[in-house]
Amino acid sequence: MLKYIVMKKKNSKGIINLYLNWPLAIGLYLFVVLIIVFVVNQDVGFILVPFFLVYILFAVYLKNIKYNNLNASILKLAENLSNRQRIYFSKIDLPHALIDMGGKIIWANDKFLELSRNTAVGNNIRDTFVELDKNIISKIDNEKIELLTEIGDLKYKLNLRMVDLNELGGDEVKKLYTGSEKVIMIYVYDETEYYRLKQQYDDDKQVTGFIYIDNYYEVAENMEDSKSAMLIAMVDRKLTRYISFNSGILKKLEKDKYFFVTTKSDLQDMMNDKFSILDQTKEILNEANIPLTLSIGVGYEGKSIESNHELAKYAIDMALGRGGDQVVIRKGEETIYFGGKSASNITNARVRARVKATSFRETLDTKDKVVVMGHRNGDFDSFGACIGIYIMARQLGKDVHIVINSLTNAVDEMKQKFLASDNYDKNMFIDGDEAMNFADSDTLLVIVDHNTNKISDEPRLFNKGMDTVLFDHHRVSQNSIREAILSYIDAGASSTCELIAEIMNYFDDRLKIRQLEADTMLAGIMIDTMYFTFQTSAKTFDAASFLRKKGADSDRVRKILRVDFEFEKLKNEVVSNALNYKNGYAIAVVESVNSNIEETVAKAEIANELINVKGVKASFVITKESENKYAISSRSIDEVNVQMLMEKLGGGGHRSSAGAVIEAESFEDAINKIKQVIDDSE
Numbered sequence: 001m002l003k004y005i006v007m008k009k010k011n012s013k014g015i016i017n018l019y020l021n022w023p024l025a026i027g028l029y030l031f032v033v034l035i036i037v038f039v040v041n042q043d044v045g046f047i048l049v050p051f052f053l054v055y056i057l058f059a060v061y062l063k064n065i066k067y068n069n070l071n072a073s074i075l076k077l078a079e080n081l082s083n084r085q086r087i088y089f090s091k092i093d094l095p096h097a098l099i100d101m102g103g104k105i106i107w108a109n110d111k112f113l114e115l116s117r118n119t120a121v122g123n124n125i126r127d128t129f130v131e132l133d134k135n136i137i138s139k140i141d142n143e144k145i146e147l148l149t150e151i152g153d154l155k156y157k158l159n160l161r162m163v164d165l166n167e168l169g170g171d172e173v174k175k176l177y178t179g180s181e182k183v184i185m186i187y188v189y190d191e192t193e194y195y196r197l198k199q200q201y202d203d204d205k206q207v208t209g210f211i212y213i214d215n216y217y218e219v220a221e222n223m224e225d226s227k228s229a230m231l232i233a234m235v236d237r238k239l240t241r242y243i244s245f246n247s248g249i250l251k252k253l254e255k256d257k258y259f260f261v262t263t264k265s266d267l268q269d270m271m272n273d274k275f276s277i278l279d280q281t282k283e284i285l286n287e288a289n290i291p292l293t294l295s296i297g298v299g300y301e302g303k304s305i306e307s308n309h310e311l312a313k314y315a316i317d318m319a320l321g322r323g324g325d326q327v328v329i330r331k332g333e334e335t336i337y338f339g340g341k342s343a344s345n346i347t348n349a350r351v352r353a354r355v356k357a358t359s360f361r362e363t364l365d366t367k368d369k370v371v372v373m374g375h376r377n378g379d380f381d382s383f384g385a386c387i388g389i390y391i392m393a394r395q396l397g398k399d400v401h402i403v404i405n406s407l408t409n410a411v412d413e414m415k416q417k418f419l420a421s422d423n424y425d426k427n428m429f430i431d432g433d434e435a436m437n438f439a440d441s442d443t444l445l446v447i448v449d450h451n452t453n454k455i456s457d458e459p460r461l462f463n464k465g466m467d468t469v470l471f472d473h474h475r476v477s478q479n480s481i482r483e484a485i486l487s488y489i490d491a492g493a494s495s496t497c498e499l500i501a502e503i504m505n506y507f508d509d510r511l512k513i514r515q516l517e518a519d520t521m522l523a524g525i526m527i528d529t530m531y532f533t534f535q536t537s538a539k540t541f542d543a544a545s546f547l548r549k550k551g552a553d554s555d556r557v558r559k560i561l562r563v564d565f566e567f568e569k570l571k572n573e574v575v576s577n578a579l580n581y582k583n584g585y586a587i588a589v590v591e592s593v594n595s596n597i598e599e600t601v602a603k604a605e606i607a608n609e610l611i612n613v614k615g616v617k618a619s620f621v622i623t624k625e626s627e628n629k630y631a632i633s634s635r636s637i638d639e640v641n642v643q644m645l646m647e648k649l650g651g652g653g654h655r656s657s658a659g660a661v662i663e664a665e666s667f668e669d670a671i672n673k674i675k676q677v678i679d680d681s682e
């Protein structure tokens with residue numbers, strides 16, 4: 001720190017007097033001794049008098065004759081030391097300066113002048129460092145303040161603290177400054193190299209990833225071995241070239257699975273080109289012109305290499321659970337998505353369903369009690385899936401109950417049919433409070449038709465510490481339930497009822513399904529597929545056929561699903577007033593509905609109706625939930641992934657059927673937010 005000690009004249013006199021007066025004090029002492037000697041022996045006293053007089057004369061000489069010369073020498077020495085110290089701090093390599101409370105630079109050393117291109121003294125500090133405004137300067141006290149700033153490509157750290165001007169020497173400083181005695185000392189440290197190394201370290205962090213071929217077995221099916229080998233060789237070559245170009249290492253694990261390691265900076269390059277390997281791989285077609293699609297899971301920013309590996313595993317599971325043909329990046333606790341524009345991979349393989357059925361039965365065998373739960377405001381798919389689980393648990397003699405707090409009106413009518421039947425116990429359905437009293441550590445919790453606990457019909461059940469099983473057809477998100485001991489999530493399925501019907505087919509050959517139960521599950525499939533016109537595959541018809549054999553009747557179900565005349569009028573009115581944004585995105589508003597019509601059902605049905613209009617790629621229907629809360633239901637067929645759009649608004653769902661609840665000032669504001677996510681996605 002630059003610190004000059006200025007010795008004032010009165011101070012120098014005091015110091016010199018202190019050192020020159022002590023001989024006189026001793027002379028006074030000797031005079032007293034001399035008197036005592038005279039009293040004792042006059043002869044000795046006379047002998048000592050000449051010596052005493054010589055000493056007194058010498059002391060007076062030091063005090064009066066040498067004082068001025070000695071004082072001048074000391075002042076000159078102090079001045080020389082001050083000048084040398086000032087010169088030293090002016091030439092030191094560390095840039096530093098003094099500024100007043102208004103930001104004016106009153107003194108600066110050579111390095112600071114060089115840094116500010118020799119325009120610093122007399123100017124305001126903001127001419128050099130724009131970040132140093134009056135607010136920051138006014139907050140500086142005895143504590144040191146650090147501030148990071150940039151000049152061109154160079155990065156600097158500024159240290160500032162308050163000092164007292166009286167402690168500083170140098171006449172030129174005092175001439176420049178005539179205000180307060182408080183000034184600010186500023187030191188400038190060049191941090192460019194530190195941040196360069198820090199950035200390099202960050203760029204070189206390890207990134208771990210998995211690559212799976214979504215539809216390898218479907219594409220390679222019925223192909224000759226030589227042709228399928230050639231097909232996979234083309235994939236290997238593309239993947240190796242892509243990862244190697246990005247300075248990574250690729251390792252093949254199985255025929256359709258790969259593992260790779262790269263760096264964070266190279267991952268950023270992949271993100272910048274939106275993982276072009278997804279589209280490159282689709283150029284590879286089999287004999288039936290079916291393209292290969294990839295799922296990629298990436299993990300980084302974990303606490304260790306092992307945690308990055310776990311993040312990558314979780315990410316690839318998410319990519320597969322969301323339907324494939326996409327990249328999921330797990331950056332610590334943050335999740336980033338790319339791709340997902342293709343329809344979900346639909347496979348006819350039965351092995352997975354058989355394995356899940358066996359695992360589910362084994363899990364049920366370990367528990368005496370079972371509770372089944374769908375999502376809030378349960379629809380036919382949620383309710384029908386609960387019924388399917390109830391049937392299988394009943395088959396094994398378990399004490400099973402379905403947790404229901406809220407249902408749509410149409411589903412509640414179906415529930416009443418169960419309660420009115422003598423075939424079912426009156427405690428078949430229980431509410432959340434009853435479920436909390438019933439459930440314990442020996443109870444199995446089965447979740448259907450959703451995979452995030454925040455929309456569960458009774459979220460408190462997750463705090464009971466029960467083993468959890470999950471069945472769903474919605475794409476997973478970063479908020480999905482991860483603690484399930486068994487999960488069967490297939491985003492390619494039309495509905496959860498389809499998945500449950502698959503499981504039931506392999507669960508037990510003697511499984512008994514009553515007519516009402518089969519009708520309920522078939523209703524779930526029919527509603528979610530819009531009467532077998534939407535997200536329908538061979539597996540969907542197989543599930544419907546299985547239920548038909550168990551007594552379901554489509555005509556009977558259609559009667560259950562019919563809407564009333566008032567709702568049809570509302571639907572036609574809303575559709576006729578819908579906005580066609582960018583000639584392909586239909587946006588409609590349901591401002592008010594008849595008390596007999598449920599808004600949740602209304603917006604979903606209207607969204608389904610709009611997507612059937614020629615030229616509409618995606619539909620969005622908005623209803624008002626409460627003050628500043630608006631609910632959105634969205635639908636698409638194959639061109640737009642509405643789940644990704646709704647995720648940007650804080651929602652989620654399925655690739656072609658999703659929703660969200662947003663905060664908005666009005667319907668117009670809600671419409672503008674939908675327009676914004678559409679614009680951002682194109």
